[in-house]
Amino acid sequence: MKNTLDGTGRAKPSPRLPNELLIDIFHAYDAGIQKEHDQKNGRLRCRWISLMLVCRHWRALGVSTPSLWQLIEVGDNLRWVKLALARSASLPIRLLFTDRFSESRMLSFMIPHKERIQMIVVDRSQTYPPPTQLLFHYPLPLLSEVDIATDGAVENSNMPHLCFAEHPMLRTLRLSFYPLPFDDSMFSQLHCLSLSDKVFYSKLLTLEDFLGALRRCARLKELRLHRVLRHLANFNQGPAIESAVVVLPKLRKLVIEDHPWTTSSFLPKVALSPQVTLRLCVQWPGGLSDALYTESFDSLLPIDRSTIPILQSITNASIDCWHDSKVALKGWTDDAKITLKIAGSIRDPGTFYLQEAQEQFGVLFDGAPLECLEIAGDWDVVPDIHHHLRFFAGYPALRSLKVSGCGSPTTLLRAFIQPQSHPSTISFHPSYLRWGSSESMSLICPHLRSLALEYVQWRQEFIDILLLILRRRLEYGLPKLTELVLLAKSESPTQGMCDTQLWRVLDAHLGDLQSLVTKLRYELVNN
Template sequence: MSEIQDTNTSSISAWESFGASRISHMDRLSASSGVAVLEEARLKLEREIEAICATATTMRMRRNSLLPISRLHPDVLACVFSFLAVDETEIPRNRGRLYQYGRSSAAIRESLYENQGWIRVTHVCRHWRNVALDHPSLWGVDICSFPAWTDERMRRSKHAPLDITYPFVQGGSVGAMKVSNSKFIDLLSALGRVRELTLCRLNPRDIGELSPYLLGAASLLESFSCDCPLEPNDHSTSRPLPLLPSNLFDRTTPRLRKLTLTNVLISLEAPLYDSVVDLSLSSNRHSCFDSSYFTRDRLLALLHRMSRLQSLEIYHMLPCDSEQAIPPSITPLADLGGRVSLPRLRSLIVSGNIQDCAWLLQALCIPPSTTLRLDGLSEGSALIQHYHTLLSIVASHMHGDISTIPIQCLSINFFPDQLHIEGWRTFPEHLFSLSTQEIESCNQPEISVDFLAVTTDRFMQTLRHFCEEPFFDEVAALDVSTTTVKMSAFTWRDFFGRFTSVQKLAASGAVVEPLIDELSQNPFVASESEDSDSTPPEWLFPALRRLKLCRANFGHYDSGEEERLCIALVELLEDMQDCPTTNIEELVIQNCGIQDIDIEDLRSIVPTVTWDSRSGAAPRLSQEPYEDEEEEEDWYDDEPNFFDEHPDVDMHDIFHAFGMH
């Protein structure tokens, strides 16, 4: 330590001695000296100070060059910067109002610093700045994100590819477009360098003015997105969508891979589609379209040309049958001229009317490994066979093939006027445990189907038909959930009697009590009388090993019901333990309002019992809003205490309460 201090002292002494020798000729000067002499002395001292600063900068650069990070090659460092440049949180942009009453100057400077995003790396040291400036590709990423810097970033990008996301200003006149969007027009002069082009909130009336600037060749274009906002309350199916020119980009887009169109179309015969592997067509109108240039035949002809398609998303952009004024029944396959094959498709998302979704799925031939998302809206013209046809196609997709394993886990959620079905090919642990993972981090389903605005009778018929598909006897895990208080016409054996391979079962909401009752009817003990007239019921889930119960009313309601349900569960588990056919090895209980003493009874029977330690049950929605009308006067006095002494309910509980996983 003393050697370091001696070195520091000698260095300071050396530089002090050197500095003194540089200005020793000024020792005799004072503030009383002549004006000309003092002016000359001050200028010499300024030059000496500048020299000292330059020397200090050189030494700092030398010091930085000896740091371990300086071992990185400039190209490697630039690659690190490129990851930062495309990070959504590091895009340079105005992140809010900078000048607010009461904010300190330090806070304002911090906001300005945050606005710079990834460009902050150029302020770390001279070497990092030089590396960033020597790699023009960094400066072309989302070049319009901070308009005040667009010109400088354009200059620094040199001839590198550009990513342009331009939000148009709404409410301006058509004639003033060239003036208000002059900077964007200047950017389009470099269309040959554009790699990604996104036009946000483009007014349909401005398409004619803008089109001439989009007709140049775009040989580097990889992604094109355009959305045109609809007029308020414009939900007409007869009014055609605006059209972009069919000769967009001079028909020269050899690298185009992603195309996203919202409330706007490009002629389906345009060659621009041929190289696309990711196509998204969407509209804010929740109904099919009746247009001469957007028909079912034209859409199928387009998809037939796009055999390399890997991702297809259609949100309320399915065309109507041109021969009928109302959405038609399912078109026979013979009328479609054969099915359209998309052998490379990995993801298919379709949202629209039930009958239109069924038509499209009938018309397509996709690999069983394709991730499937369906969002079907029921309308007056939808018939029960539309649901059956759609779910039959979904069930066959779940079955898999030689290269794709079948669905291993099935989840069915009942909401008021909604039926939600999900399927996984790999086991989703979060459905059958007390996992507190964020929704985004959970294992996402390979198949998801939503039926909206569907009556209870209709979705019961639909579900019964769906559960009769032959391959469901191979499903190993089942999750059934509801947010309603009553589930009329629901019996487990009628719907899931053929699910004989289920080893893991999760039940949530009003379906828990009938599940316990029906499992208790299993023939755990063979009948002693061979001449008995009564035939024992068939086994329900004979392979069951893991059971999860969620949001069941074990407590805080009618005490007699509480006692009956707990006793029924205990007796059921005891019968299972004594039966050689089935045996519960793990029990999970969540938001059931069960007490500690009951948990101890369960743990004396089941080897592993997992509990959330909460004695309060989560609320459920009533299917009949006025079913308790007689007790309305005393409602506040008799309101159940859902959370007891544990009022801290997190977001995970709320999602579970409404059947969302």
């Protein structure tokens, strides 16, 4: 802001922002960078330091504000750590040990600050014993979060002992390859528990032992188990042990990444309320048969799926087969979400699993009052119109459909003009077979109000079928679509020629399209 002149002709100083607002800006700046970087699986902190270079006032404010120094990176510059400890005054501190920290460096200067330690995070790239041996020798009364990840090469004897009784405020625990002596009451004070790979000393620890520890976790809100269950003794051997179901009254999120047969055996042993968000993932090796691919989603869930109420209650869902190395089915309501993901299985880029995924979706979410659906994949690999008819007939309440991916959705669109004269005898929707004769001549998705077609091939045939759909729906007494979205992709190597051809197709039918829908949106995106 430019200076203005006072009555004497001298420049008035520019007004300053209040210090309280400036401090909020510093915090917001750091949080914004952190959020962006976290998406890349990295950790960045204290990047607000660059704001201290703006002017002397901002530097002085940064130096004298203890709350800006509470999160301390512990790396190769221990002088910086000591400076941050001093500037944080008496406030609680959060320690982030980066991969630049050397095991040989001493941390004795932190002992006087042990009662202020609120969080300890050890970066995932650490390959030596976590630098917490000294700190865990003392009670840490404010410690509320511990996140330690190693690469599995650390010897058990070098691990510092984590005594839960000495950290009464500990509520969040995330461990990867960090062996612990097992105690059935060890997790009872936690709100969030995340375990990865081998985390217990004992090789004889059984599933029943682990379930016994979970039964004491009345406060647990979030549970994440990544390749942990497979290491429990005799988990997949012999007859299943009948035991009381674990009830976690406050549980709202359960994430399991493991073998499908391990996951499907564990789920019935935990009571899941309709408010629990469930995320299941399996990483398949390459070279599996098509039959195993087809059954992958179903194999993640127990045979009796009545214990997972969200399957029958979802109102929104997505089928994502657009990534080369993962396929995901998702369903959610206002209160909870379920995600089934298969990762690490790469077949032909962009053609992975679309038809099989739709079939599995129809089986798992049969009878759900689905209203909004997004599907992404290669539409050229689903050439059978009857497949689409069977799929969409199972969700008559569908109001919004978004289609994206590659290939041409022509076959899919043709299904929306095909009258249903009688129920098919081949269907992956049991509910489809229950249709009455009064609906025998209806179109699929009679309640559809919004249709979006994104990143699909835009051709004359495509527009012709789309116009036929809109007219046919009106002939059957259905209301206009409230919204039609066309997001086309450029296919011509010569952009000018491509623009001319595509817009010529649209311009020829623009009036008809606008008369058949309430709102039309269209856009051309270059490849």
